[in-house]
Amino acid sequence: MKSIFTLRKSIDARLVQLNLKAQPKNLYEPISYLLALGGKRFRPLLVLLTAQLKGTYNSQILDPALAIEVFHNFTLMHDDIMDAAPLRRGKPAVHEKWNQNTAILSGDAMFVKAYQLITKINPSHLVLAMDRFNETALQVCEGQQLDMDFEQLKEVSKEDYLEMIRLKTAVLLGFSMELGGLMGGFNRKDQHRLYGVGENLGLGFQLMDDLLDVYGDQQKVGKQVGGDIVSNKKTFLMINALDLARTEVRSQLDSWISMGHADPEEKVVAVKKIYDHLGVSELLKIKMDAYFEEAFRLLNTIDCNKEGLEIFTHFARGLIKREG
């Protein structure tokens, strides 16, 4: 049984060794660069901690766990092009530091690297792992497409929004736990439940992101508070606000949304006041807590090793309490 700290160290150590091939430099350097920017390594940790719910740790599960981290970073490299995002973890995104073609092609190569890592799974698990990884990867693409499609729409329903974040974010956390369950030795039924735990955690975390963007501590969140408001992003808060606002409040909200060159700070303060008036953050918290509760309810239906469960729960609870 390993601690979160120890697992985190083995993840980082192995990630550094992944990309030793030096040539062509313009293909491989951006991969090392992006992976070295850090991140919480949340997904591979989830894989390893889930496998440990069976009571033991086997280092052979590390590479398939890293497949998910590398895949996730590949999607960031391509998403940053699509979203024209200049920064990633406070540093220039790959398409900014190099150029767009480099970010496309290095991203493709990174995707192959993810497949190389998942292929290292115990061969008896390979067919299932590949089928589920492929399906998950397609769903993540679908989520990103819906996210871009929604930017062009005037209104998005709560149901459509939740389906979008499920695809874009939650299914990969679900798959992380399913894969951990598969490698740890859980039966297929428990693997499905573990998927559900991850999926519900993912939905909750994404709603928490929406909340923190507006109500978070800027220092802890690590980015400008209110960015979603400034860019008129249809978050769970905004969708609920548009749903609830009537007469004068609705006109105020519409006018902030349609204002081309509003002062960002003024706009954030004003829209936040509307959110407070309508109580949309309470609605979000109710929804978010329901996802977290469902995650733990599902987890408790699975027969787990006591120590493994303690470590896992400590990790998950820590994430739920984060303020940034």
Added chain:
Amino acid sequence: MKSIFTLRKSIDARLVQLNLKAQPKNLYEPISYLLALGGKRFRPLLVLLTAQLKGTYNSQILDPALAIEVFHNFTLMHDDIMDAAPLRRGKPAVHEKWNQNTAILSGDAMFVKAYQLITKINPSHLVLAMDRFNETALQVCEGQQLDMDFEQLKEVSKEDYLEMIRLKTAVLLGFSMELGGLMGGFNRKDQHRLYGVGENLGLGFQLMDDLLDVYGDQQKVGKQVGGDIVSNKKTFLMINALDLARTEVRSQLDSWISMGHADPEEKVVAVKKIYDHLGVSELLKIKMDAYFEEAFRLLNTIDCNKEGLEIFTHFARGLIKREG
């Protein structure tokens, strides 16, 4: 045993069924669009005809064969963005018909589709097929990166150029034949030889492309003759010409290359005259024929079914004689 015509029909029929999922439309439509633009289906045919060298045809090999066609089309979707190519097979490229973000994301989804197809291989072959597919896919990325890197260089050696086309084009034909050999039931040693056959054919075909760009029949080639000359592409002809040209001829060649706004037709006629003077097309033909001869020499070291070998040879000879 199946004819080329019959195999070609089953490839096209199956490709149409691949992408039935309708939503999100902007993710999946570009995949169907690109696949429907046609193409010779050269790579999956190579897989199937190679498997048939063992004497039988088993329809279970069709999906893994199509993985290579789908992968190849994925690379075209992304390469067309990187090369800013407006047309693909005479029709608007995906990034032109939709937009660049769509071409990035649909390409990524298409890549997953390729992995879904290769995963349908007989499970006892999956580990090897995945390892080899991953390695090949990385090499194809490396080839595209070198091709882009070479655009920024003043001079490229013949050796570096041949290595670039080997990675960008030939390794995928090698893998097509290796995969056909694996699924057909050849031993590992013969699979390696079959890889060599495909790789040598690929190198020969790529040199033939360089030749046809300048000396081909425009109607048969299906694109403007001399496009490589107009864009100063460092093809095998150009690299040899730069290598051989001395004094006055070298100055002429250099001046056509550095001329910013030369009349395209004049430039093609003039550079072609230099090529003829230096005899670089003869040098290319010698190199190309050596690759084709090596391919058939290797093929003849393998114990093949007679009828299967006849069909394969007919197919390969037909490609070698193509004029466009």
